[in-house]
Amino acid sequence: MKQIRVRYAPSPTGIPHVGNIRTALFNWLFARHTGGTFIVRIEDTDVARTVPEALEAILESLRWLGIDWDEGPEAGGNAGPYFQSQRLELYNRMSAELVAKGDAYYCHCTPERLEEMRKEQTARKAPPGYDRRCRELGLGPAPNAVIRFKIPLSLKTTFRDLIRGEVTFDNAVLDDFVLLKSDGYPTYHLANVIDDNYMKISHVMRGEEWLSSTPRHLMLYRAFGWSPPEFAHLPIILGTDRSKLSKRHGAVALLDYRAQGYLAEAMTNFLALLGWSLDDKTELFSKEELCRHFTIERVSQTAAIFNKEKLDWMNGVYIRALTTDAFAARALPFLEKGLPPEIVRPLDQSYVKKVLALVQERAKTLAEAASPELSWFFFTDRVDYPAELLIDKKLDKTQTANLLATTTARLDVLPAFDATTLEGMLRPLAEEMGLKAGQLFGALRTAVSGLTATPPLFQMMETLGKHRSITRIREAAAKLEALG
């Protein structure tokens, strides 16, 4: 059995989006499932488009999801270097070798000429592509020359994709693509094939957008005399309008989801299900379970739309599954950041814990834990709401004022202020005042929180504490008074 070695080979030209990382995840799952090796290789061959912060964003995205790599940046390994910019000598040597063997040639055509040629081709609706002018000229190196691959004319290239089955391309539709650019850097095709070979990659698992360049790669393997790896082209991820995922679809960068308070576990689970499934019912998988069950055979062939509603649901499931302590620890940074600026930091830890225990089962994201609807009123004493909100549909202003006054008096003399004691007092009180429980509780809820939808009243009051609760109810009464 061949040693399984797979790789994630991102280009540091941007912040990785969910589709990129889903590809990394599938490669990683495959490696972990088979006991193989997962490699990260940085394809930094486009000097002009390289963005400095991309590398760190790539690695951080992987780290966030717990996708660890056996070889690559920071990890090292025997097949390095793992930055293509550090392997230029190899690409230069190998491409020169192809020229010597007659499988590639120097091309002196200027970018201007190529541009013109393409324009002309598009104009007469011909497939764009290099016209092979330099192919048989036997030119040598020159300052602005590139090396092009001499596509074997005639014949077809057929290969078996692990996900799509047999795929055939007519060689005639391929043009003599560039292997080595005039700046001395390799193109993706060249560097990718050389590195996959020397890094002994057994399976190339990548996005479907690479399917049509696979014939080129296969021809390169043949020209070099190497045996190609297996190929598996993953279905791509689309936005809600069925077009390729991009910025206008909202958050696409993986780390945006971290910033929005999604849990890595939920994100991993969700991403795994975008193009892979175990059976007809299982939806929730821990990372270990994913590793145990993942196989390429169960990867789908169909492009998938990123369904944020389902992610939200799943994130909620994972949030509720957390212990209250774990949730508090994870939500705290969001609270520190998301609460209004006038609230004094650092926040009181034990108070935060109590609040978050009430928020946990209601939040779909960690960021929501710091939302005005869920938690602001626990921290600010400026609860702002229209006084009318205090008055139940079937009550009037006077009745509401009475109810607040009576409750305040009873609360004042209550020996304890825990949820059980509060309920034991308030429920009979409602009856005593001839009110339905909900009418009393509703008014108190608004008085204490300024909202009509909150965590359970008694727990909320217990958390707020006696002083704060009573003060707010008094303020509510005053508010009512001011209503005139």
Next chain:
RNA sequence: GCCCCCAUCGUCUAGAGGCCUAGGACAGCGGCCUUUCAAGCCGUCAACAGGGAUUCGAAUUCCCUUGGGGGCACCA
């Protein structure tokens, strides 16, 4: 324009000729629970793109059409 890939509920998907009057999940809708909200539970709506062919029998095989997506750079 040319090449390639794909095609089951709105979305993610199960389905590898009879187990399918097509299953699950999210969302939606209705109900239960309940002091509100959330969660939970129960129920409901909802799909095999169309047409041929093969077969006793097709969501499942083949062909065509249509639709969607991807690719066609000195970008990856």
